[in-house]
Amino acid sequence: MERTYRDSIPAQVLNQGFEVNGQKVLFKSQPGIFKPAVLQDQAALSITTLPTSPYNDQEREDEWLYSYRSGSIDQHDNRLLRGAMQLQVPIIFFHWVSDNPRTYEAIWPCWIVEDRPQERCVRVQAGRHFVPELSGGEVDLDDEIERRYATREVKVRVHQRRFRKAVLRAYSEHCLICRLREPGLLDASHIVGDADAKGVPAVSNGMALCAIHHRAFDGMLLTIDPDYKVRVSARLLDDEDGPMLEHGIKDFHGKDAMYLPRRTSDRPDRDAPEERLSRFE
Ligand SMILES: [Zn+2]
Structure with missing residues (x-):
């Protein structure tokens, strides 16, 4: 998808979903925490933020804190967040870029690296693919440094996209x-x-x-x-x-x-x- 939408992906296109093994998978639950029914693992496939998100996702320089859904810590969507961390599966993180039409930047792969039930959020970082089995299941220090660096770069890129969209729109190009x-x-x-x-x-x-x-x-x-x-x-x-x-x-x-x-x-x-x-x- 990113290949086709170099700049950012229109929500309309995301809503059309994609095909896995001949089965249509919809991104219907945007925004929020999403797992398609065809996915066997009890883990989120994607998470989405909006500037107006009621969940108040905090911005940090080299990671994201992604808030739980309201309600029980054990609520379905919140379990999917934790599932992605426990199974160490990569997720897609959709970042809001602009409205009218709504567009997102898709960041992949991202990893849920820590659950913080007290603060009702998880820590999310971007980064390269790493195979947990090969690293003995341990996330070593180099991975952590690498992911913080990758996340910082992604954040700058998303910010620049938002800035460009907002400015060019204000000037009607x-x-x-x-x-x-x-x-x-x-x-x-x-x-x-x-x-x-x-x-x-x-x-x-x-x-x-x-x-x-x-x-x-x-x-x-x-x-x-x-x-x-x-x-x-x-x-x-x-x-x-x-x-x-x-x-x-x-x-x-x-x-x-x-x-x-x-x-x-x-x-x-x-x-x-x-x-x-x-x-x-
Ligand atoms: Zn000029």
Whole structure:
């Protein structure tokens, strides 16, 4: 599936299910804890999170805490979580990426590495396949380090996908500076560095920029002021070159950004360009 949906998988496609040995398996119970009937093991096949999950799945840098379903610790879905841990079977972890249409990023394989009944959650990590029988059933330290590292990478990737989706949507897929509307040439750029790799990203710390304006922005060759006017660096303004420099960059100097999100709250935070501008000058 990931091969077909390089970016993220639409929920609609997940809901159509897949075929195992000629039998249709549905992902009907999304979101939540899921085991298809054809699976003999009493273990979850997949778990899913949403930003609005009532179960309040906590974010950690190098692992996830996935909350039990409400009700008894021994409730059916909660038993499936524990089953996946006891049998050491890999699970698919669907991470919410965007809504309208809803999409997920599928992380596989993931492992439930610890049950925490007191906190009503399990610890989940991403990682390579390892065969418990071969390692004597023990999860050794290297596996743990490897999984923490893999999980951290996955979390950053999921965050970036969410950020890109949210920013490009806010700009209806246009470059803020030149209005170019070609998703293949658009990036979601950060105004100030991306320190927060958790939760739902702030669109107001981002801008949709085409590749050339993104590079120019990151290289301090152009910027925007708090009134969203474009400023081109003195060095480029003094330079003379072909049409890309003249029309693609210099012509925008002093002009208004050509595309801003309709929602004011999605527009670049005015303090952020201000701070940048002082460095720019
Ligand atoms: Zn552009």
